[in-house]
Amino acid sequence: MLKKLLLLVILSGFTLSAQDYFVQKYKPFTAEIPSPETFLGYGIGEHHTRHDLIVAYLEKLAELSDRASIEEYGRTHEGRKLVMLTVTSPNNLNNLNNLREAHLAFTDPKQKVSNYNEVPLFINLAYNVHGNEPSSSEAAMLTAYTLVASQNPEILKYLDNAVIFIDPTINPDGRDRHTQWVNTYQGSPEVADPQDAEHNEYWPMGRTNHYWFDLNRDWLLAINPESRGKLKWYHQWYPNVVTDFHEMGTQSTYFFEPMKTNASFDPIMPKENYEDLNTLFGNEFAKSLDSIGSLYFTKEVFDGTYPGYGSSYPDLQGGLGLLFEQASSRGHRQTTAFGEITFAFTIRNQYVSGLTTVKTAVDNKEIMRKYQQDFFKSALTNATKNKVKGYLFGDIHDQNRTKAFIDKLLLHKVEVYRSGNRFAVPTQQPQYRMVQTMFETYEKYRDSVYYDASAWSVANFYNMKYRPVNNLDLGEKISTTQELIKLEPVSKSSYAYIMDWDDYNAPAALYYLQQKGIIASSAAKPFSVRANKENKSFNYGAVLIPVSLQKVDGTSIHQMITEAQEKFNVPFYAVNTGLSDNGIDLGSGNISPIKQPKAVMLIGNGVRSYEAGEVWHLLDTRVHMPITKVPIRNFNKLNLDKYTSLVMVSGQYNFTKNQIEKIKQWTEKGNTLVTIGSASKWAIDKKIVQEELISKEKDSTQIAIRKLYVDARENIGKESIGGVILKVDLDITHPLSYGYRDNQLPVYKNNSVWLAPSKNPYATVAKYAEDPHIDGFITKKNMAEHIMNSASLIVSKVGKGRAVLFADNPNFRGSWYGTNRLFLNALFLGDKIKVPSQD
Numbered sequence: 001m002l003k004k005l006l007l008l009v010i011l012s013g014f015t016l017s018a019q020d021y022f023v024q025k026y027k028p029f030t031a032e033i034p035s036p037e038t039f040l041g042y043g044i045g046e047h048h049t050r051h052d053l054i055v056a057y058l059e060k061l062a063e064l065s066d067r068a069s070i071e072e073y074g075r076t077h078e079g080r081k082l083v084m085l086t087v088t089s090p091n092n093l094n095n096l097n098n099l100r101e102a103h104l105a106f107t108d109p110k111q112k113v114s115n116y117n118e119v120p121l122f123i124n125l126a127y128n129v130h131g132n133e134p135s136s137s138e139a140a141m142l143t144a145y146t147l148v149a150s151q152n153p154e155i156l157k158y159l160d161n162a163v164i165f166i167d168p169t170i171n172p173d174g175r176d177r178h179t180q181w182v183n184t185y186q187g188s189p190e191v192a193d194p195q196d197a198e199h200n201e202y203w204p205m206g207r208t209n210h211y212w213f214d215l216n217r218d219w220l221l222a223i224n225p226e227s228r229g230k231l232k233w234y235h236q237w238y239p240n241v242v243t244d245f246h247e248m249g250t251q252s253t254y255f256f257e258p259m260k261t262n263a264s265f266d267p268i269m270p271k272e273n274y275e276d277l278n279t280l281f282g283n284e285f286a287k288s289l290d291s292i293g294s295l296y297f298t299k300e301v302f303d304g305t306y307p308g309y310g311s312s313y314p315d316l317q318g319g320l321g322l323l324f325e326q327a328s329s330r331g332h333r334q335t336t337a338f339g340e341i342t343f344a345f346t347i348r349n350q351y352v353s354g355l356t357t358v359k360t361a362v363d364n365k366e367i368m369r370k371y372q373q374d375f376f377k378s379a380l381t382n383a384t385k386n387k388v389k390g391y392l393f394g395d396i397h398d399q400n401r402t403k404a405f406i407d408k409l410l411l412h413k414v415e416v417y418r419s420g421n422r423f424a425v426p427t428q429q430p431q432y433r434m435v436q437t438m439f440e441t442y443e444k445y446r447d448s449v450y451y452d453a454s455a456w457s458v459a460n461f462y463n464m465k466y467r468p469v470n471n472l473d474l475g476e477k478i479s480t481t482q483e484l485i486k487l488e489p490v491s492k493s494s495y496a497y498i499m500d501w502d503d504y505n506a507p508a509a510l511y512y513l514q515q516k517g518i519i520a521s522s523a524a525k526p527f528s529v530r531a532n533k534e535n536k537s538f539n540y541g542a543v544l545i546p547v548s549l550q551k552v553d554g555t556s557i558h559q560m561i562t563e564a565q566e567k568f569n570v571p572f573y574a575v576n577t578g579l580s581d582n583g584i585d586l587g588s589g590n591i592s593p594i595k596q597p598k599a600v601m602l603i604g605n606g607v608r609s610y611e612a613g614e615v616w617h618l619l620d621t622r623v624h625m626p627i628t629k630v631p632i633r634n635f636n637k638l639n640l641d642k643y644t645s646l647v648m649v650s651g652q653y654n655f656t657k658n659q660i661e662k663i664k665q666w667t668e669k670g671n672t673l674v675t676i677g678s679a680s681k682w683a684i685d686k687k688i689v690q691e692e693l694i695s696k697e698k699d700s701t702q703i704a705i706r707k708l709y710v711d712a713r714e715n716i717g718k719e720s721i722g723g724v725i726l727k728v729d730l731d732i733t734h735p736l737s738y739g740y741r742d743n744q745l746p747v748y749k750n751n752s753v754w755l756a757p758s759k760n761p762y763a764t765v766a767k768y769a770e771d772p773h774i775d776g777f778i779t780k781k782n783m784a785e786h787i788m789n790s791a792s793l794i795v796s797k798v799g800k801g802r803a804v805l806f807a808d809n810p811n812f813r814g815s816w817y818g819t820n821r822l823f824l825n826a827l828f829l830g831d832k833i834k835v836p837s838q839d
Contacts, residue, residue, distance in 0.1 A: 143351060214813075376430045457725065496586060517550075517551055523591045528580060535581055
């Protein structure tokens, strides 16, 4: 009867006060501590709460209570605070530094401690990584209030036995984007019709952060300040349990772990994690949700294979990551097949699961502490069994790309050493499992349908040449990358300066100089010349800056060059002669001026926001070059003649014939159309380019095979490309490949765009290699029918211009340092591509 009454209350919008509806179980509460309803002026679930108000409420709790303190661990791209509220007993809070030291002893294999029940457990309740999955941040306020204000003996027990870190909003920028939308369209009375604007955000929606990145994929890659701040915090505290609260489709119910079986053939996390602990906590979640009449499911979907989720990264750090998925109201009230779902109801499930997490962790404190201790001990044991004793890596031609990779390793507390002119990572270290994540690749899997990527060997993201070694001589330990690159000052020249194009930061340095009016040229062939008083060889694409052609004097030019070198850590070389020792001379016709790029990108409904954000982020944060972002709805007003490049990422472009012709005619004038993924397919389908796609011809004589309906998802799903790392053969003489010295390059494929190699023999820049597989799951059918016959990157002549067609995303998740150069070359050197006519 009670369950039915509660359900009636939920579906009717509830008549009890919001505070009683959620927290009545934990009465009495200290009157001096305001509830969220008192502080905000409305009940939880009645409106969506802005992030600044959430932070203000937690700051008020820390101000009024001796159980709580608050710290800022970072800022978002838009300047919003990232905060952590620490809640525990007053005694624990006053002794927190000592407790931290005692806690960290369990993460150090060198220490032998057994006081499992004496040290409070460390629990991180983390909420709202996807901005438009907002119920959990509201639950965070209720949870904080309960833990800070309740005098209930059960809560006091939790506080004595745990230190609870509440991260209320992991993605404040996305949350506020969504909050503004739904509050703007909230009706009075509320409109439950799913067609209402309140339930249908406009592009790019609130899921992602400022640059449209999915932060729940960023724990491993750590591209954004939200993730980097959280990782820095994480490795100070190593919590035993971490929650990851989400929302899913409105027509669903509620999900908690155990997840679907991990797809890795031999998961690197202990079996105890994904079997014993998940089951232990899952049973308790079931009891709690049963008690309030909520429906739920487990095991059917979601998998923790990819190690970069908020619910999987902790599993590689001796903790237990826990995923929760709540059916979303996508607003305040919405009609479903089961009746109406309210925002308040979604919040309650998250609130109950959060406190159940605390209860279960405290009740099993010894188990959790012993598990974390054994985790780091087993890392060393596993490393000892491995014949590989370490990895050597580094690229002497690209110090900034190497530096970026080392920065990523250090962020995850992986030990790195300098070994001669290379760098070394030993396997014998507490973070051995992270070493595996960075370097190991796999071919065998127990499953074929993935919630996300099946390949993530981070060294390949950076095109970092590395090799496993059985013996390793360690040199100097690297603790920071700040002084990793040491360059000689640039000598002053009255003739010319040269910058090699190999370094990752070279495009940024070039654009910096172009902004100052410097005229620069690109070399289409290698050469060697006396530079900085020694013979120096330069690769394809080397940038020449002649002093006599500039509009400013030699002293000013030298100052600008010096500034560029210091700002971007890219070496410049002074030369005093145009006569080369080998190769072309500096006045050769093979050295031609580089136009300053002016890029525009189409965004808006139909466009894949992730890929658009990756382009924007790359140019903004690494090249420091603006890109104009034009909504498709404004395309007819767009004057394309102002730009040298048009970027179209994956998406559905429902253009009219006139609009398509507008793009084609602009390209024909000598400009560069850059397409990625399905946009490349679109360009082919719309005849903008005379290229072809690979398609499997159906055999009309083949007899249809009957299969079981229940297996349809698995059978169809395994043919999709969830994310695989493949090797391509690269034409390093092509302008799109300038800066590369090796014709073998890892690329990331997570789509079904299959470009046929161009009929023009000079236009296929990158074709999948003869033995292309590096890492990740792909079916034999896809490998044989598609990969082995298709190209990754082609260029197609369009009048006096060209289209650069990427089958694969060169900027995936802001992390593919190895292929970013291909994309940047398309912008900077597009007009260098003169596609020869085929005889």
